[in-house]
Amino acid sequence: xxxxxxxxxxxxxxxxxxxxxxRPTAARRRRRAxxxxxxxxxxxxxxxxxxxxxSNDAGGVAAYASVGARYGYDLLWVIVLITVSLIVVxxxxxxxxxxxxxxxxxxxxxxYGVRWTTVVMFSILITNxxxxxxxxxxxxxxxxxxxxxxxxxxxxxxxxxxxxxxRGSYRWAERIFIAMTIPFFAYPIAxxxxxPHWGTVGHAIVKPQLHTSPRYIYLVVAIVGATVMPFMQxxxxxxxxxxxxxxxxxxxxxxxxxxxxxxxxxxxxxxxxSTAAALFTHGITNVGSTADVARALEPFAGRFAKELFxxxxxxxxxxxxxxxxxxxxxxxxxxxGMEKGVGRHFREAPVFTTTITVLIGTGAIxxxxxxxxxxxxxxxxxxxxxxxxxxxxxxxxRLSRDRELMGEWRSGRLLSAVAGATVIVMTIxxxxxxxxxxxxPGGL
Numbered sequence: 001x002x003x004x005x006x007x008x009x010x011x012x013x014x015x016x017x018x019x020x021x022x023r024p025t026a027a028r029r030r031r032r033a034x035x036x037x038x039x040x041x042x043x044x045x046x047x048x049x050x051x052x053x054x055s056n057d058a059g060g061v062a063a064y065a066s067v068g069a070r071y072g073y074d075l076l077w078v079i080v081l082i083t084v085s086l087i088v089v090x091x092x093x094x095x096x097x098x099x100x101x102x103x104x105x106x107x108x109x110x111x112y113g114v115r116w117t118t119v120v121m122f123s124i125l126i127t128n129x130x131x132x133x134x135x136x137x138x139x140x141x142x143x144x145x146x147x148x149x150x151x152x153x154x155x156x157x158x159x160x161x162x163x164x165x166x167r168g169s170y171r172w173a174e175r176i177f178i179a180m181t182i183p184f185f186a187y188p189i190a191x192x193x194x195x196p197h198w199g200t201v202g203h204a205i206v207k208p209q210l211h212t213s214p215r216y217i218y219l220v221v222a223i224v225g226a227t228v229m230p231f232m233q234x235x236x237x238x239x240x241x242x243x244x245x246x247x248x249x250x251x252x253x254x255x256x257x258x259x260x261x262x263x264x265x266x267x268x269x270x271x272x273x274s275t276a277a278a279l280f281t282h283g284i285t286n287v288g289s290t291a292d293v294a295r296a297l298e299p300f301a302g303r304f305a306k307e308l309f310x311x312x313x314x315x316x317x318x319x320x321x322x323x324x325x326x327x328x329x330x331x332x333x334x335x336x337g338m339e340k341g342v343g344r345h346f347r348e349a350p351v352f353t354t355t356i357t358v359l360i361g362t363g364a365i366x367x368x369x370x371x372x373x374x375x376x377x378x379x380x381x382x383x384x385x386x387x388x389x390x391x392x393x394x395x396x397x398r399l400s401r402d403r404e405l406m407g408e409w410r411s412g413r414l415l416s417a418v419a420g421a422t423v424i425v426m427t428i429x430x431x432x433x434x435x436x437x438x439x440x441p442g443g444l
Contacts, residue, residue: 047239048256052264057320058138060226068275073204093233097240105334136367138317145310158364183315196277230392325359
């Protein structure tokens, strides 16, 4: 064999393995491209989904369950209307975070001074402390429905949440928060198992049923307070700023916000539907605890209804128990111009980490007090939130319209009108609730 032929065969043999290995590499690339196309829609999930679903916390679940048990499907129309308002409010908060790169309290301090910032800070601190306690109460109630003592789950949950916020990174925490929304799917399943009359559900949505009783007004305020919660907008703006979302990514951020709000309010509607079908239609209109709700669901919604309700409540409470302290820490740190950020150590951000630690510790300790009237406490917290919410929303509405602050991204007339109407309605409802409580406190 000639040297030329031998060299040619040698070269061919040397190239053959390269050809063989190139084929599976190309196949892997095609598979990877298909996977990317499938999961690409999930890439928009982030602060918008987390913030909206944090509203379906223990207090929100209690409020929606009380509404379903007391008035059946009659208040579903409120969920539809408030969805529009919440999309507008959340979009304003997200847009402000993107455009300014700053949290809400920081912007308020720069534009309105320390006094108004202090007013906002204390209103948020009071409501968030109360709601934070209710989240750990919800964790304990959910675990007991699953036959695990609250004395075990509440401390473990507190340690878990603290570790995520103080020892983790923002990206890591965000992925965990998104995963915490998965248990919410338990509520649509529970609603289907409860066998509601879907025609009646549709009728209640398009034709509002109004009542004049103080209890009805109280529950309307509780629904609004549970759905449009100031900490959601505060977390969203600070999280968007910390995430570093650019103006060019604003459209994607809006999709995250709109999708998150629609998903969260669908869950709220399903909670009302399931309790209305299982409780109200069978004459069970008063519930004193989450265990009462779960036990009452079981005969009508199937043997696993109680477990589904408990899983949903546990996931909701855990998510909000993590979001509330970090939101409060953002606000207090921004109010004083202090260092902030998820995963920052005490020496780097002492105010931020101390606030998180105090709120988590307080919530866990109070939740372990025996004999707490769970449903009454949780619904009362949402009523309190509904009273204080207009303060935060007013400043959010004003700042989003500020030409100097927002430039070409300031709110237009339509968005401003919807947001302004939301502030006015929530203020009126709060005043009516306070008047009803003063005239007939026993009627609530």
